[in-house]
Structure formats: C-alpha cells, structure tokens
Amino acid sequence: MTGDLRHARHRDATGRAATRQAVVDALTTQTGLAGWWTDTVEVAPGVGGMVKPSFAAAPLPFDLRIDESTATRVVWRAQSFPPHWVGTEVRWELSDAPANAGTRVLFMHAGFAADDAEMPSAAFTWGQCLGRLQKYTESGTPQPYFVR
Numbered sequence: 001m002t003g004d005l006r007h008a009r010h011r012d013a014t015g016r017a018a019t020r021q022a023v024v025d026a027l028t029t030q031t032g033l034a035g036w037w038t039d040t041v042e043v044a045p046g047v048g049g050m051v052k053p054s055f056a057a058a059p060l061p062f063d064l065r066i067d068e069s070t071a072t073r074v075v076w077r078a079q080s081f082p083p084h085w086v087g088t089e090v091r092w093e094l095s096d097a098p099a100n101a102g103t104r105v106l107f108m109h110a111g112f113a114a115d116d117a118e119m120p121s122a123a124f125t126w127g128q129c130l131g132r133l134q135k136y137t138e139s140g141t142p143q144p145y146f147v148r
Contacts, residue, residue: 008107008108008109008110008119008122008123008126009106009107009108016097016102016103016104016105016134016137016138017097017100017101017102017138018102018103018134018137018138019102019103020071020094020096020103021071022103022137023092023094023103023105023133023137024069024070024071024074024094026133026136026137027069027074027092028043028045028051028066028069028074029043029045030042030043032136033051033053034142034144035136035140035141035142035143035144036129036132036133036135036136036137036142036143036144036145037053037129037132037133037144037145037146038053038054038055038144038145038146038147038148039142039144039146039147039148040053040054040055040146040148041053041054042061045066045069046066046069047066047067047068047069048065048066049065049066050063050064050065050066050079051063051064051065051066051076052064053146054148055146055148056146056148058081058082060081061081062078062081062082062085063078063079063080063081064076064077064078064079064090065077065079067089071094072093072094072095073091073092073093073094074091074092074094075089075090075091075092076089076090076091077089077090078090084112084113084116084118084119085112085122087111088109088110088111088112089108089109089110089111090107090108090109091107091108091109091110092105092106092107093105093106093107093108094106102138103137105130105133105134107126107130109122109123109126125145128145129145132144132145
C-alpha cells in the first residue's frame, strides 16, 4: 500500500494469470463479486448501474454506482452509504501483465477525508480482498472475504 492517508493503493507487481475479461466480470457481475468480495451482493450492471454489497456488520448495503466499465478500467463511486465513503472513488486499472499472459491490476480507493479514522482499516481490508480476487479470477472457485 502506498499513498497519503486519503487514498488506498494496491498494485500487482507481476500480474495475475487471469484473463482481462475474467477480471472485469469479477468486478461487474453478481456472480463475480460474490466470488471474492461478499457472498451477498446485488448488481445492476453497466455504466450507471449499482453495486450493492451487504455485510453482516453494516445496517444497510453499500451503494456504489458504476461510473466506468471497460476492458482497461472499472470505476465505482460511493453514493449514500456508508457515510464515510460517500463521494469516494473505487478504481481498478487493468493492463497486460508483464510476466505472463494475464492481467495486472492497479487498485485505488480515493477521496477519503484526511481525518477519516476508518480509512486505514478500509485499506487493509481491500488488500485482503484483492488476494481473494486473484484466487477467484485464476481458479473460478468462489471464496468471498465476507460471508453472511
């Protein structure tokens, strides 16, 4: 993880063996997101659609609008929940992996307030989730980080 306290950044140094389409699907479909992030998620796909993951510790589903969905970038923007995420941007930059025929992922969750005490926890959790994303996109075997 690098960056200041308003941004969480994670990057694959070598890339993953998964195809670009497998990674995009894992970030933009109900089946994909349930495979690595949370087993309880609703998705209205496409730009302008919503990703609504649910978590046992949260009273409401998160609401993330899909602002971009291409073979090189997926962007979500937090709408109204959770409050400390509102206006933040979750961005996934996808490119060819230099070491194999797979996909490199550059992740950033940006726009947190400088004094947001929850941001370090979010950065740590994203790091854990990205490991699950890699395993899921390479194997196809679901293993979500959050299970209700």
